[in-house]
Amino acid sequence: xxxxxxxxxxxxxxxxxxxxxxxxxxxxxxxxxxxxxxxxxxxxxxxxxxxxxxxxxxxxxxxxxxxxxxxxxxxxxxxxxxxxxxxxxxxxxxxxxxxxxxxxxxxxxxxxxxxxxxxxxxxxxxxxxxxxxxxxxxxxxxxxxxxxxxxxxxxxxxxxxxxxxxxxxxxxxxxxxxxxxxxxxxxxxxxxxxxxxxxxxxxxxxxxxxxxxxxxxxxxxxxxxx
Amino acid sequence: xxxxxxxxxxxxxxxxxxxxxxxxxxxxxxxxxxxxxxxxxxxxxxxxxxxxxxxxxxxxxxxxxxxxxxxxxxxxxxxxxxxxxxxxxxxxxxxxxxxxxxxxxxxxxxxxxxxxxxxxxxxxxxxxxxxxxxxxxxxxxxxxxxxxxxxxxxxxxxxxxxxxxxxxxxxxxxxxxxxxxxxxxxxxxxxxxxxxxxxxxxxxxxxxxxxxxxxxxxxxxxxxxxxxxxxxxxxxxxxxxxxxxxxxxxxxxxxxxxxxxxxxxxxxxxxxxxxxxxxxxxxxxxxxxxxxxxxxxxxxxxxxxxxxxxxxxxxxxxxxxxxxxxxxxxxxxxxxxxxxxx
Ligand SMILES: [Zn+2]
Numbered sequence: 001x002x003x004x005x006x007x008x009x010x011x012x013x014x015x016x017x018x019x020x021x022x023x024x025x026x027x028x029x030x031x032x033x034x035x036x037x038x039x040x041x042x043x044x045x046x047x048x049x050x051x052x053x054x055x056x057x058x059x060x061x062x063x064x065x066x067x068x069x070x071x072x073x074x075x076x077x078x079x080x081x082x083x084x085x086x087x088x089x090x091x092x093x094x095x096x097x098x099x100x101x102x103x104x105x106x107x108x109x110x111x112x113x114x115x116x117x118x119x120x121x122x123x124x125x126x127x128x129x130x131x132x133x134x135x136x137x138x139x140x141x142x143x144x145x146x147x148x149x150x151x152x153x154x155x156x157x158x159x160x161x162x163x164x165x166x167x168x169x170x171x172x173x174x175x176x177x178x179x180x181x182x183x184x185x186x187x188x189x190x191x192x193x194x195x196x197x198x199x200x201x202x203x204x205x206x207x208x209x210x211x212x213x214x215x216x217x218x219x220x221x222x223x224x225x226x
Numbered sequence: 227x228x229x230x231x232x233x234x235x236x237x238x239x240x241x242x243x244x245x246x247x248x249x250x251x252x253x254x255x256x257x258x259x260x261x262x263x264x265x266x267x268x269x270x271x272x273x274x275x276x277x278x279x280x281x282x283x284x285x286x287x288x289x290x291x292x293x294x295x296x297x298x299x300x301x302x303x304x305x306x307x308x309x310x311x312x313x314x315x316x317x318x319x320x321x322x323x324x325x326x327x328x329x330x331x332x333x334x335x336x337x338x339x340x341x342x343x344x345x346x347x348x349x350x351x352x353x354x355x356x357x358x359x360x361x362x363x364x365x366x367x368x369x370x371x372x373x374x375x376x377x378x379x380x381x382x383x384x385x386x387x388x389x390x391x392x393x394x395x396x397x398x399x400x401x402x403x404x405x406x407x408x409x410x411x412x413x414x415x416x417x418x419x420x421x422x423x424x425x426x427x428x429x430x431x432x433x434x435x436x437x438x439x440x441x442x443x444x445x446x447x448x449x450x451x452x453x454x455x456x457x458x459x460x461x462x463x464x465x466x467x468x469x470x471x472x473x474x475x476x477x478x479x480x481x482x483x484x485x486x487x488x489x490x491x492x493x494x495x496x497x498x499x500x501x502x503x504x505x506x507x508x509x510x511x512x513x514x515x516x517x518x519x520x521x522x523x524x525x526x527x528x529x530x531x532x533x534x535x536x537x538x539x540x541x542x543x544x545x546x547x548x549x550x551x552x553x554x555x556x557x558x559x560x561x562x563x564x565x566x567x568x
Contacts, residue, residue, distance in 0.1 A: 041561075043321045043324060043325050043561070043562060044559045044560070044561050045559065046325065047325070047328040047329065047332055047558040047559070048557075048558050048559050050332070051332060051558065061332060061333050061335075062333075076277060076280065076281075076318070077280070077317070077318045077321060080280060080281075080283075080284050080318070080321065080322055080325070081321060081322075081325045083284055084283075084284055084287055084322050084325045084326045084329070085325045085326070085328070085329045086329075087284075087287065087288045087326075088287065088288060088291070088325070088326040088329035088330050088333070089329045089332075089333050091288045091291065091292065091330075092302060092329060092330045092333030092334055093333050203288070206281075206284065208281070212275055212277035212278045212281065213275075213277060
């Protein structure tokens with residue numbers, strides 16, 4: 001099966017074509033990928049990256065069998081670019097779209113080098129991080145959460161994680177694992193069972209983890225100065 | 227060239243998707259104009275919250291496209307181009323529509339047109355009233371107040387005046403709040419004003435002095451004047467004549483808007499004045515514009531209210547004119563021009 005994977009939950013703008021063999025034991029194989037780093041230009045970079053990756057893989061959009069998208073957590077504006085691109089492509093091409101937690105996708109790659117439980121930690125801006133905890137087999141044990149790195153480090157006193165992956169992994173003081181951002185293969189690996197099963201269920205939902213900044217207006221605001 | 231164009235609009239709080247067909251004579255037919263609005267989610271905040279709007283766009287985008295396709299009874303392979311509002315507007319909100327438009331255009335392998343939101347407000351009139359002669363356009367909404375010189379929809383459009391502070395619709399929202407009326411304020415003030423005397427209170431007309439910019443607008447002084455008036459009555463414990471305040475405030479806004487628009491049209495030798503934007507639904511603005519255009523010998527064109535507020539049909543209509551004119555499509559790395567000056 002030919003799967004397009006996109007993720008914009010981190011400063012990386014990621015697109016790739018991944019081949020997933022029908023045999024559940026067969027690993028996902030990257031045919032082509034494009035990773036650009038510009039947290040302010042997700043919207044400009046993503047679609048050209050998708051087409052470049054498809055061209056390199058010699059795959060036309062209409063030959064894709066499924067789309068996998070990282071649903072975050074990630075800074076909102078960038079995250080939505082990948083989400084809406086995946087949703088619209090899936091609608092236009094009439095193929096299933098599957099969402100996976102972007103931290104899980106990082107964990108799927110990091111598990112190869114992790115010797116024990118580990119964390120995935122990414123930048124949430126505003127001096128906070130998104131994080132989740134995984135066992136050796138990249139199964140999520142806790143999270144995803146958003147909080148200050150100091151609060152996360154405090155939790156680490158329990159002898160749990162031995163390493164961390166993700167763009168903000170270094171803030172934990174643990175051994176740092178690759179990768180810093182989700183890879184197309186990691187995304188498709190996490191979604192493999194769903195992709196093989198075919199039909200997608202409800203549309204993927206973004207993991208914002210924060211409420212919008214807004215204050216409810218109850219009383220009238222005074223405009224003039226007395 | 228004729229064609230079927232899908233238009234996507236997400237510059238503020240409405241997720242709009244429209245479908246139009248343009249024939250070889252430049253006549254545009256509206257096939258669908260579907261809207262999902264997040265306005266109710268903003269009401270409790272007293273104004274549009276950008277992040278709330280952006281989240282709603284993501285949820286509504288694909289379902290609204292599907293609804294528009296179903297309403298129009300068209301299949302993906304019938305579509306000849308995708309148009310999308312590239313700006314001006316709320317950055318995060320625009321980005322959702324632009325990313326979706328790129329995906330649809332790429333997947334269907336058709337050209338993409340990133341268009342200016344204000345020009346789209348003008349273009350939508352052709353859906354209702356046919357081809358547009360050179361015109362002066364007055365666009366007024368919660369996000370903009372502009373006077374545009376429109377020689378040709380697919381050509382060079384220039385802004386000859388704009389608000390230097392609040393947009394007209396924003397002033398309506400703020401004054402509605404002062405008067406204890408719900409958000410969005412425009413329709414409520416319009417309704418309330420019908421029972422009031424629009425000459426009861428002499429509110430100021432912004433930027434109408436002999437040395438002021440002839441075609442710019444300012445509504446923040448007016449808003450402050452209304453606030454002072456209301457607060458002065460409250461201090462002495464007297465009731466607020468809500469209908470008179472609404473009518474007098476509304477008159478101050480539409481007086482300046484129509485006077486400047488008519489003057490601009492005459493100075494530029496235009497025969498046609500076009501009204502657009504959400505505030506163009508205001509009954510007093512329509513009436514006064516009609517009166518003054520008749521006196522000045524100008525033809526007035528005002529699209530029906532559903533076409534005046536932000537919608538996808540206006541974007542599709544402009545895209546259709548660009549397609550018909552053989553305009554160069556946008557690249558897929560098209561940025562959102564959220565800070566475009568006009
Ligand atoms: Zn508008």
